[in-house]
Amino acid sequence: MPESLVAVIDAFPYLLQGSLVTLAVVAGALSFGLLVGAPLAIGQVYGGALIRRSVGLYVWFFRGIPLLVFLFLFYFGLCTALGINLSAFTVAIIVLGLISSAYQSQIIRGAIQSLPEGQLKAARALGMSDIKAIVNIIIPQALRLSIPGFSNEYSILLKDSAVTYALGVAEIMARAHFVATRTYHHFPLYFAAGLIFMILTWLGVKVLRLLEDRVRIPGYSHN
Amino acid sequence: METLLYMQTDVFPALLRGFGVSIRLIVPSALVGLAIGIIVGVLRVYGNSFVKIAADLYAGLFRGIPLVIQLFIWYFGLPYFKIFLSPFAASVLGFSLCSGAYHSEYVRGALLSIKRGQMLAAESLGFSKIGMIVSIILPQAVRRALPGAGNEIIYLIKYSSLAYMITCIELTGEGKILASNSFRFTEIFLTVGACYLLMTSVAAIILAKVENHLKIPGFEQQRT
Numbered sequence: 001m002p003e004s005l006v007a008v009i010d011a012f013p014y015l016l017q018g019s020l021v022t023l024a025v026v027a028g029a030l031s032f033g034l035l036v037g038a039p040l041a042i043g044q045v046y047g048g049a050l051i052r053r054s055v056g057l058y059v060w061f062f063r064g065i066p067l068l069v070f071l072f073l074f075y076f077g078l079c080t081a082l083g084i085n086l087s088a089f090t091v092a093i094i095v096l097g098l099i100s101s102a103y104q105s106q107i108i109r110g111a112i113q114s115l116p117e118g119q120l121k122a123a124r125a126l127g128m129s130d131i132k133a134i135v136n137i138i139i140p141q142a143l144r145l146s147i148p149g150f151s152n153e154y155s156i157l158l159k160d161s162a163v164t165y166a167l168g169v170a171e172i173m174a175r176a177h178f179v180a181t182r183t184y185h186h187f188p189l190y191f192a193a194g195l196i197f198m199i200l201t202w203l204g205v206k207v208l209r210l211l212e213d214r215v216r217i218p219g220y221s222h223n
Numbered sequence: 224m225e226t227l228l229y230m231q232t233d234v235f236p237a238l239l240r241g242f243g244v245s246i247r248l249i250v251p252s253a254l255v256g257l258a259i260g261i262i263v264g265v266l267r268v269y270g271n272s273f274v275k276i277a278a279d280l281y282a283g284l285f286r287g288i289p290l291v292i293q294l295f296i297w298y299f300g301l302p303y304f305k306i307f308l309s310p311f312a313a314s315v316l317g318f319s320l321c322s323g324a325y326h327s328e329y330v331r332g333a334l335l336s337i338k339r340g341q342m343l344a345a346e347s348l349g350f351s352k353i354g355m356i357v358s359i360i361l362p363q364a365v366r367r368a369l370p371g372a373g374n375e376i377i378y379l380i381k382y383s384s385l386a387y388m389i390t391c392i393e394l395t396g397e398g399k400i401l402a403s404n405s406f407r408f409t410e411i412f413l414t415v416g417a418c419y420l421l422m423t424s425v426a427a428i429i430l431a432k433v434e435n436h437l438k439i440p441g442f443e444q445q446r447t
Contacts, residue, residue: 064423065416066384068395073416077408162289166388173291180299187300194288194296201287 007185008192014179018172019196025092025161025171026204030154032097037104041142042134044105045112055105062102067163070095075167092164100157107149111142144215151208155201162197172196234401234411241397242418248311248383248393249422252318253376259319260326260372261365267327268334269356278327285324290382293317298389310391314383322379329371333364366437373430380422394418 044055062070075091086094115138123133162173176193180186266278285293298313308316337360345355387396398415402408 060424061420064381064420066381066395066419068384068387069398069412069416069419072395072399072402073409073412076402077410077412081409159289162291163385163388165291173289173295176292177295185303187296187303190292190296190300194284194292197289197292198284198287 004185004188007179007183008188011176011179011183011189012192015172015175015193015196018170018175019200021089021169022158022161022171022197023200025089025096025164025169026154026157028093029096029100029157029161030150032093033100033104033153033157034150036097036101038108038139038143040101040105041108041112042139044109046130046134059102059105062099067095067099067160068166070099071164071167088164088167088169092161092167092169096157096160096164099160100153103153103156104146104150107146107153108142110149111145112138114145115141144212144217147208147212147215151205154204154208158201158204159197229405233405234414237397237401238394238414238418241392241394244311244391244393244397245383245422248314248318248386248391249380252315252322252383253379255315255319256322256375256379257326257372259323261330261361263323263327264330264334264364264368265356265361267331269352282324282327285321286328290317290321291385291388293321294385294389310386310389313389314386314391318379318383318386321382322375325375325378326368326372329368329375330364332371333367334360336367337363366434366439369430369434369437373427373434376430377423377426380426381419384419 040055040058043051047055071091074095075086075088079086079091119137120130120133123137124130128136161171164171165174165177168174172193176189180189183189263278263281266274267282270278294313294317297308297317298310301308301313341359342355345359350359383393384395386393387399390396392400394415398411402411405411
């Protein structure tokens with residue numbers, strides 16, 4: 001099928017541009033998710049019964065409903081109802097970020113709970129306030145332990161970001177579909193798009209592993 | 224009053240219909256996916272090197288390519304080879320194959336976690352390789368893979384909404400049509416979301432029950 005190969009090669013730069021959009025969505029959603037997820041995790045571990053309950057409810061809600069339904073709900077529903085005009089790109093980052101925050105909160109919670117409890121007691125004995133101890137002692141360790149979980153979350157978000165095509169975000173999937181409907185080379189183009197996603201997954205996981213090595217504290221192993 | 228009437232005459236029948244289609248998508252996909260996952264998982268651990276490579280390739284491809292793209296390949300891509308699938312068949316095919324790849328990973332991990340000594344013991348008792356895998360290793364491995372596999376089934380429930388993107392009108396699709404006609408996006412998608420929450424919550428409860436039911440008392444404690 002040389003003709004289809006030509007179509008894929010012609011479309012390749014256009015698809016690669018889409019990968020920048022995909023990466024921007026994923027990076028935005030991951031950071032937003034971390035920003036929301038970390039306080040949630042702290043609340044779930046150290047908060048009172050009410051806070052723990054609310055975080056549990058939040059996690060249940062955002063993990064129980066499909067991404068596509070959230071995208072429609074926010075983009076067509078809430079944005080119009082509240083009269084705010086957000087681009088599909090922004091909505092994609094917000095929705096993916098909110099869903100990711102629920103998952104990331106559980107990753108960080110696991111990391112916090114794997115730390116020995118004595119550390120907090122030791123910090124108190126040294127006269128630190130609880131907040132200071134959590135921010136300066138627990139969180140730096142917990143975030144390092146969470147990196148493998150984040151790497152998992154990255155690959156899930158990356159693949160989920162293809163769904164934002166439903167709102168018209170011009171990412172890889174959307175571009176592959178545009179070209180495919182024009183040239184009729186559906187199969188090769190979707191396959192090429194899939195391969196780009198696989199390469200991006202591999203690259204991102206590599207980068208996060210490098211980060212993990214980079215921030216490792218020499219001689220420190222938690223157990 | 225008008226809203227109530229609209230809900231009664233339009234929204235409920237449509238969502239109920241969509242709910243039915245969703246269930247008919249999810250149940251076969253979950254079962255076939257689980258079967259594929261167990262077979263591929265076993266092949267990835269105990270197969271010869273050629274089978275291993277093929278099974279690893281399958282798992283790598285289907286876990287690496289986003290599910291939407293897989294669905295598009297089955298629905299829009301296969302006609303390229305003169306194979307035409309209905310939206311429903313393409314969805315079930317896509318969900319089963321993708322889900323199977325993830326299940327195979329959990330099964331593989333569980334198989335590898337079974338101590339080697341058990342296999343040696345089985346061999347010395349005269350078990351054939353297949354007999355050993357089926358009656359000694361798999362019963363334990365499936366129990367260990369269950370939490371992961373359960374998660375995957377819950378993911379499958381949520382991902383079943385993607386069938387809408389290849390024009391298989393299930394719960395999300397019915398919701399989208401209703402909302403586009405009435406412009407009541409917020410209410411309708413909140414209702415659709417509640418349906419999915421119900422499905423995932425009920426599935427989680429059932430899966431926990433199954434896990435509990437299959438537990439062998441005093442067995443998992445010795446796990447090292």
